[in-house]
Amino acid sequence: MINIIVFSLIGLGVLFALIRLIAGPSSFDRVVGLDTLNIIITAAIVMIALVLESSLYLDIALAYAILSFLETVVFARFLEGKQ
Amino acid sequence: MKKGISTFLALWAIWILIAGFNVTEIILGGAVALILAFIVSKYVNYSFGFSIVLGALKFVFVYIPVFIYKLVIANLDMAYRVLSPKMPINPGIVKVPTEIKNDFGKLVLANSITLTPGTLSLDVEDGHVLVHWVNVKGSTEEEYKKEISKDFDKILGGIIK
Amino acid sequence: MIIAGNILMVIGGVFLLLGGFGVLRMPDVFNRIQAGTKATTLGAFSLILGVGFVHPQWLLKLILIIVFIAITNPVGSSVLARAAYKKGAYQYKKEGEERSEVK
Incomplete structure (x- = not known):
């Protein structure tokens, strides 16, 4: 029951961030949407670990957090350098 | 030498945090961290004391x-x-x-x-x-x-x- | 213990939802970054800590994830905001306010 509530809240958050990702007027808005989406998904993976009772998913969440940070920094650098 | 020990401790601590408290994991991680620290210590530029x-x-x-x-x-x-x-x-x-x-x-x-x-x-x-x-x-x-x-x-x- | 974990998880979910909503609703890039970063950081902390209360044997690794998010998330948003500032992204101003760019 509690899992369903938490997953619905997370799902709505993902939906809003996705709308910003698709509709954002500039590329910076899109990257902001992507960054927010990544953090929400990291939390969602931890929830999945809880639901499936498997600690392997925690490693996946950690790797996802590292990769999402790299992704944000690389996109920001790329947009900063582009003339 | 100080650089090597610092690198070894940092790597080992991170490994233990990721892998969990398990005797085989700790010994294996220590061995790998020692070898890595020996190789890497020439290139890093930091060290920490007590x-x-x-x-x-x-x-x-x-x-x-x-x-x-x-x-x-x-x-x-x-x-x-x-x-x-x-x-x-x-x-x-x-x-x-x-x-x-x-x-x-x-x-x-x-x-x-x-x-x-x-x-x-x-x-x-x-x-x-x-x-x-x-x-x-x-x-x-x-x-x-x-x-x-x-x-x-x-x-x-x-x-x- | 489990009840406290469940309450923390729901609070975390609410803040994640607010983060998404803030990113959708705010008027310019910088405000979106602020809303997105802050609300989702606290939401993720709270949710992950709640999972740690329910499953105490995972606590160490969960705290590692929390520390990692606490270090990287502000850095990422800062880098993004700096890029947007340097490229002269649109800045929202309140109506009737006259202000120079940097004081």
């Missing part, structure tokens, strides 16, 4: 509670601004002076400014932090500093310098 332990303890017990308190306040503030229908925001970009000189201190200060109510650090120049502020109050640099970074500047100056 004093870092004291610094870390002070950091955890003095800095973290202030940080968490500010983080919660920041979120309630942001939630209020996002949810209220009129959106009471007055954004602008301001310059805040700081006394902290070393790199790690600047990183921690910028992170803290980002997570405190309504502020986001943009750039660190020498002696200044550029800050985007959702609700600008006051008009001089001293007023900005008083509102934004006074607490953190005091605490961090005591720990890191």
